[in-house]
Every structure is written in C-alpha cells, then in structure tokens.
Amino acid sequence: MPNLPDPILLAIPVFVALIIAEMIYARATGRAQFEPGDTAASLMMGFGNTVSGIVLGFVAIGWFVFLERFAIFEIGYAWWAFVLAFVLDDFVYYWAHRFAHTVRWWWADHVVHHSSQHYNLSTALRQPWLSPLTLKFIFFGSWLVLIGFPPAMVAFVGALNLVYQFWIHTEVVKTLPAPIEAVMNTPSHHRVHHATNPRYLDRNYAGVFIVWDKMFGTFEPERADEPCRYGIVKNLGTNNPWVISMHEWWGIIKDVRSAKSPSEVLGYWLGPPGWSPDGSRDSSKIIKARWAALQAAGAGEDEARSGDERAQGVPAE
Amino acid sequence: MDDPLILIVVLLVSAVSITGLVLLNRRLGGWTPARLDGVDAAARRLGDDVIGFEPGEGVLAADAGAALIEERGGKRLGLVLARGDRCVTRALRPEEIIAITREGATLTLHLADFTLPRIVTTLEDEPTAARWADRATRFTTQTRADHAEPA
Numbered sequence A: 001m002p003n004l005p006d007p008i009l010l011a012i013p014v015f016v017a018l019i020i021a022e023m024i025y026a027r028a029t030g031r032a033q034f035e036p037g038d039t040a041a042s043l044m045m046g047f048g049n050t051v052s053g054i055v056l057g058f059v060a061i062g063w064f065v066f067l068e069r070f071a072i073f074e075i076g077y078a079w080w081a082f083v084l085a086f087v088l089d090d091f092v093y094y095w096a097h098r099f100a101h102t103v104r105w106w107w108a109d110h111v112v113h114h115s116s117q118h119y120n121l122s123t124a125l126r127q128p129w130l131s132p133l134t135l136k137f138i139f140f141g142s143w144l145v146l147i148g149f150p151p152a153m154v155a156f157v158g159a160l161n162l163v164y165q166f167w168i169h170t171e172v173v174k175t176l177p178a179p180i181e182a183v184m185n186t187p188s189h190h191r192v193h194h195a196t197n198p199r200y201l202d203r204n205y206a207g208v209f210i211v212w213d214k215m216f217g218t219f220e221p222e223r224a225d226e227p228c229r230y231g232i233v234k235n236l237g238t239n240n241p242w243v244i245s246m247h248e249w250w251g252i253i254k255d256v257r258s259a260k261s262p263s264e265v266l267g268y269w270l271g272p273p274g275w276s277p278d279g280s281r282d283s284s285k286i287i288k289a290r291w292a293a294l295q296a297a298g299a300g301e302d303e304a305r306s307g308d309e310r311a312q313g314v315p316a317e
Numbered sequence B: 001m002d003d004p005l006i007l008i009v010v011l012l013v014s015a016v017s018i019t020g021l022v023l024l025n026r027r028l029g030g031w032t033p034a035r036l037d038g039v040d041a042a043a044r045r046l047g048d049d050v051i052g053f054e055p056g057e058g059v060l061a062a063d064a065g066a067a068l069i070e071e072r073g074g075k076r077l078g079l080v081l082a083r084g085d086r087c088v089t090r091a092l093r094p095e096e097i098i099a100i101t102r103e104g105a106t107l108t109l110h111l112a113d114f115t116l117p118r119i120v121t122t123l124e125d126e127p128t129a130a131r132w133a134d135r136a137t138r139f140t141t142q143t144r145a146d147h148a149e150p151a
Helices: A006-027 A036-070 A079-102 A105-115 A138-147 A151-166 A178-183 A186-192 A211-216 A241-258 A262-270 A284-311 B004-028 B040-047 B126-147
Strands: B055-060 B066-071 B076-082 B084-093 B097-103 B106-111 B116-122
Touching: A006 A151, A006 B004, A036 A138, A036 A151, A036 A241, A036 B004, A079 A105, A079 A138, A079 A151, A079 A211, A105 A241, A138 B004, A211 B126, A241 A262, A262 B076, B040 B055, B040 B066, B040 B076, B040 B084, B055 B106, B066 B116, B106 B126
Parallel strands: none
Antiparallel strands: B055 B066, B066 B076, B076 B084, B097 B106, B106 B116
C-alpha cells in the first residue's frame, strides 16, 4: 500500500496565502468583501472542524476498516483506479450534497457552511463540527469501499475534491472560458449554490464536475441581472461559533419536542429544512413556488399594461 | 496526522494563522458598518429576503441600525437589523415574540430565536417607543387570540 499524503494538510499554507492575496486584492479593487467578525467566525469553524475530525474521525475510520472485508473487487492502487475513484467520488459527493440540502438531519450539519452572508475564500473553511455524528459517511461514503477501492484511496480522492472546492469560493473570478464552465464547477456556478435568491435556491450541488447538475436537472447559471445574495433563508446575525454550530440542531430538538405524532417527529427530523405540519414555514419549495407565482403575476400585470398602452396608442419602447 | 507532534504543530500554526488573518483583515479595512437608509430601504430589504412580505407602516431606530415594519394585514411583524456590514431580517409571527419591554425610548424584544434571543433598539423618542411597544404588544396578543382554538 503506498503511503498517500494528506492533500488538505499540504494545502493549508496555500489556503492561507490565497486568503491573504484575496484580502489585499479585495481592498485594492473592491471586487470581494471581507469583514473581520465574519472572517474570524469562518476560520474558527474551520479550526473546529479540523479538531472534531481528529476527535471524532475514528468513528468513520472504524466503519471503513470494518466494511473493507465485504468489498466486491480488489481494485488496488493502479493509476487508473485513482482517476476512476476521483470521478465516482465526485458523483457520490453530488448526491451526498443534494441530500445535505433536502434532509434536515444532514442540513443541520451542512447549514454551517452556508451561514455566512459573505462569499470569499474564508467561507470555504466555514465547516461544521459534528459531521461524523450525522453518519452521512455510512450512507454515502460506503459505496466506493464496497466496490473495492481501498479506503485510503477513497479518503485521498475525497480530500482532493475538497481542496478543489476551496478556490471556487470567490467573487474575484467572474467566469472562466466556456469549455471549463461547461464541465467544471467554477466560482460562478458555486456562487449560485450559496445564494438565497429564490431562483438560485437548492441549485448547483456539484463538487468538481458541474455535469452532474446538468444530468440531474439541478443546474442554474449565474445571471448578470440577478446578483447573488449570500447566506441562508433566515440569516443568523451572529458570529458566535458555538451558536453557528448548534442553531439548527437546537431547532430540531425544539420542533421534535413539540411534535404531536410520530409522523411529525419524522417530518421535523428527516423532512426538508423548513418543513412544518401545516406548511406555515418557509421551505425552499414553498419559497420558490411563492416567488414563481409573484413573477407570473408581475408578468401578467406587465402584459395587461402594455395591452392597455397599445389600445391607447402609446408607442412601444 | 498520526504523529501527535505534527498534530500539535498543525493546530498551533492554524491558531496563529487565524489570528494573523483576522488582524490583517482589520488592518486592511474596506468594509462599512451596515446602516438602514430609512424605513423604505428596510422594507425593500424585507421584501427581498422574505418573499411575499407586504410592508406596511414602519419605524427606524435612532442609530439607523434597526427597523420594525408591520405587515399589511397584520400577520407578521418585520424586523431588519444591521449586523456587521450586512443586514439580517425576520418576519416574526406572534408566537415567536416572547415579550416586549420598554424603558424610555428603548424597546427590547425577547424572541424565541436561538440566534437572536434579545433585540434592544432605541427609537427616536419616548412617545414613538411607547406607540410601537403598544403596537407590537397588540400584534402579539390580538393575533394570538385570533389563532386561539375555541374552547
């Protein structure tokens, strides 16, 4: 077994250097925005994520060591296996990420990453503290190991995927050449993913290859006439790392305690974020439907107005 | 990261890097604390954040750092807060407001909100604060009564 390096560990000095460069560029050009409280919170979340990975990571390692004996094939460490594992891992990442946005149990963890109203390289490091406890690695991390890719290789390509995703958290890069935008996840595509504009909600789940979103109907391009507004539907208004980390977990506990039936418990726990028994809260689906209705009503009014103007002989613009 | 020594070095370097980056960010500046340009601006912000919110009458804090805006039809009470260089909004339903207290021109809203449990805002003068304390209290009690199930 080759001794694979830890790509994230190696990338940390590059991350720091790029954040410094983006800060200076932001100050000089105004093309990106940093605020110290937000930056501190994002970096503290990243630090806590590293610590929790060390403290809780053994849960996932233990699982993969156990699982390896049930692998269908013995693929080994050939170069093509790394390439294949990287692509398949990105495919699994797409689905894991999609479920992280649509199942509240996993959203409670992932919401941390979306909780900044800024979008800069420090946002990439705003990561949750309790991920291993959500057991997402069992549901989504097991497939490649069961196929027969060595766990160390799966961990390696997974880390490469995360390293790739660091640099796309920026407003500095507008768009890249069309062939790259067509295939790869880029800053433009990922800005859409972090935006709360109804048009952009729950879109562009890709890690490295944006083609998954195009294949599964979740792709939305960034529009020049609709700047991204970053954050979450109900922004937090705090930079306290503990509150950032725990707020959605607390929400689940509170809601489950108030549930009147087992189906309500399930809805609050595993339903989409914003689910409520009477539909009185705002889930992404409800927000998008309300927005679409308002757009349609607005378009109808515009049409009626232009019809009136035509009838009155007002020249069209 | 199996070697404890490497682990300690990584954590120490990370802590030093975080401190350095935040200090650099402070030193460079380039952000402006958020302020609301008036009740209309606050209402627009609420409309952007809460799709379907129909702003009615509103009041701006003396320091332009917060605004309260009633929704037409009285279903929700809009709240816009300046936080850092951004604004945070809430469309509060009656059950989300635990209590409203007033001391002079200062209103305190106690909310059932894990991230914003207590909002303290000073309005222009005492009569304005008294009027809005009454309105907000009426909003919570009346609407709660409307929602109450018949005995």
